[in-house]
Amino acid sequence: MESSIAIKKLKEHFPAEIASESCFRGDDTVIIKRERIVDIMRFLKTDKELSFNMLMDIAGADYLGREPRFEVVYNLYSLPTKMRLRVKVQVPENDPSIDSITGVWKAVNWFEREAYDMFGIKFRNHPSLRRILCHDEFVGHALRKDYPLSKGQWLSGVYDPRGTIPVKEGDSIKAVSESKDMKSKLLTLNLGPSHPAMHGCFRVVLELDGETIVHATPEIGYLHRVFEKSVEKGTYNQAIPYTDRLNYCSPLLNNVGYCLAVEKLIGVEIPERAKYIRVIVSEISRIMDHLVCLAASAVDLGALTNFWYFFNAREKLTDIVEKLCGARLTNNYTRVGGLSHDLYDGFKEETLAALKFMMQAIDDVMRLLERNRIFIDRTRGVGALSPEDAIEYGWTGPCLRACGVNYDVRKAHPYYHYDEFDFEIPLGENGDTYDRFMVRVEEMRQSKRIIEQALERIPPGPVKIDDRRYVLPEKKDVYTNIEGLMNHFMLIMEGLKVPQGEAYGFVEGGNGELGFYVVSDGTGKPYRVKVRPPCFAIYQAYPKLIEGRLIADAIAVMGSLNIIAGELDR
Amino acid sequence: MEERGIGMAVIEAGLSQNSWLLLNIKSVIEKWMSKSSAQTMVQAEGFVDRRDTDDRRDARPTVVDKSNGQEAVRLGLFQKPVDEVVKWGRQYSIWPLPFGTACCAIEFMAVVSSVFDISRFGAELVRFSPRQADLLFVAGTVSYKQTPILKRIYEQMCEPKWVIAMGACASSGGFYNNYSTLQGIDIVIPVDVYIPGCPPRPDGILHALIKLQEKIKKS
Secondary structure: OOOHHHHHHHHHHOOOOEEEEEEEOOEEEEEEOOOOHHHHHHHHHHOOOOOOOEEEEEEEEEOOOOOOOEEEEEEEEOOOOOOEEEEEEEEOOOOOEEEOOOOOOOOHHHHHHHHHHHHOOEEEOOOOOOOOOOOOOOOOOOOOOOOOOOOOOOOOOOOOOOOOOOOOOOOOHHHHHHHOOOOOOOEEEEEOOOOHHHOOOOEEEEEEEOOEEEEEEEEOOOOOOOHHHHHHHOOOHHHHHHHHOOOOOOHHHHHHHHHHHHHHHHOOOOOHHHHHHHHHHHHHHHHHHHHHHHHHHHHHOOOHHHHHHHHHHHHHHHHHHHHHHOOOOOOOOEEOOEEOOOOOOOHHHHHHHHHHHHHHHHHHHHHHHOOOHHHHHHHOOOOOOOHHHHHHOOOOHHHHHHOOOOOOHHHHOOOOOHHHOOOOOOOOOOOOHHHHHHHHHHHHHHHHHHHHHHHHHOOOOOOEOOOOOOOOOOHHHHHHOHHHHHHHHHHHHOOOOOOOEEEEEEEEOOOOEEEEEEEEOOOOOEEEEEEEOHHHHHHHOHHHHHOOOEHHHHHHHHHHHOOOHHHHHO | OHHHHHHHHHHHHHHOOOHHHHHHHHHHHHHHHHHOOOOOOOOOOOOOOOOOOHHHOOOOOOOOOOOOHHHHHHHHHHHHHHHHHHHHHHHOOOOEEEEEOOHHHHHHHHHHOOOOOHHHHOOOOOOOOHHHOOEEEEEOOOEOOOHHHHHHHHHHOOOOOEEEEEHHHHHHOOOOOOOOEOOOHHHOOOOOEEEOOOOOOHHHHHHHHHHHHHHHHHO
16 A cells, blocks of 8 residues: 555656556556656656665566557666555557666666567667677567567677677767777777686676776676576466576575465465475575575685585585475475475474584685685775665665665565564675675575574474465375366366466565566466566676776676576576 | 607697697607617508597508508507507596586586585596687587587587587477577587486486596597
């Protein structure tokens, strides 16, 4: 109810622009006309009472056969008031264009490029509206409903991502090099995608003056695996294995986030025991995510020993997860309406032992790094971002908290009894690489506390809801009676039916707010699923962090941001 | 003295990753043999060339020439033990290039770490420069956007080189049958060993490495 203030105020100031408004499952949605989108967005951001200072996500959507066919969905969030607002704009097929809001938030740029790439929605006055996930030679717009899922398109060769930047644009390389009259001095260096510190799939084209980075152009999309279109072809539960592979360092968190969003859309509450188990596996997953991040970023700085220590601890946790779910990495543990199965006997003891081992590993690593001159020199003050900029760029998670902004979904919007656990949110001061490292270390310690409390409080009971519309019947029912058999058949063949509507579910992922915007048309398959990947927003600020610094710093910053390609490119 | 010289050279060849060194050694051996023509040679009638890899495509007799057999027999006689030792060396000193793109790369990291410890099999020295590596470990999904890069990296590697396709995505595209994912890297580069799994367990990766070592031995 609180959020309706936003809509009320919008109605006051822009009475002619509001097409309709609605509130479904607690999500406030307003549909506006496209003409004055920039004014409306600026108003929402700057109004004292509303102050939607974060742009969480921009999603395109294609409603084939409906006119207007396309939709642009802006997800806004206000840090001071904790309000959320979904602003939708409909654009027709014959003129799929809308004014760009790049001037309002800094985060907008890439999100709009993605909507252009996937749906062909043209954002007027966008500084460089070009493809982002698909390659340059791609023809068509992949996420449109009339583009065939498996129609691949070859790329003839490696291209320069700067090639299509218009020269007139103020911050483009050509303009920079010409204006400062150092065209002859600047050296172009291609970093990645196959580079040890680029973690597989990131490519940055650097313009160097000596060893100093003058301009950086990141290119992403090398691991675009079409999560969003693939899940439209399967049932709701069939999407869960795909979510494993988004942020593959912490698959369980993705499982939980996706199921939470779908359950929100259905409007069901999962059993208490399932909630606690989800908390436990989420936190185990978070620890594993941070362990990979810290181990890899330490290796990037040349500190290989820490890698062995952290991976030893990680193996202990992996063993537990494997025993629980059957897979080391791609766990596929949750289901819509609960979990696939309960914990195994001895889970508690093994987890506590593994956590003890993990704490030992953290202590070992801290002894090596905390007062290590090289480590401190390489990380202190490197890649610092101010809190204002971090909010502008839509940063969330450990990276935002390292800047000193206290926003954690677990505290701000508690789900699954997170408000009842006793834990703290570590905050940094300078927002540099060192702070990001230390915030992650401290978060692991806090996660351990949460797991211990959850293991103490976990109640007995079922781990799935008892509703045959959503959850598969027991195997013994399937084999012995006809109702069970038919029920099973329908759930497998047609999938669970989710009521028509849309919802945005979000959890605190390994890298920040992991959101799923799910649209249902009432059938057994999701109509549209848009992931709000925390990495996408974080990586967008990467050029800003490294420009003016040395190449070696770019590597250190990259490691500390923990960009996961699977989530970034989806 | 000469024997010791060859022995040293062979060991060096086995440990080195670069085929040009091997060629150098061959020429050293040939030179040495032409000097010491007084040595007694055993006729190796049944000798047939076992392998014709790219690095040895340069003139090498495959059948014993009776009329002027001295040279060929000499070469064949020494080629076999040299080859065996070189192969033995290559087998246990593989330098992998982890072309890690996705989830499989995390499992590859687990294999490198101390619990599974790939160094037990002599392949722990990962090289990110294709010029220094002889095994391309494609760990993860390869998209059409990534394909030209994969191809170029493969071309940059020196002979002899091997490729392991790790995981379902690299082998066949896996469950990503869509517009962006290459349906198996064997469409663009040759693959020696495929590892099933999504992602494969570390044991699977080690098994693939052992299989590859067997292949190198038999080659």
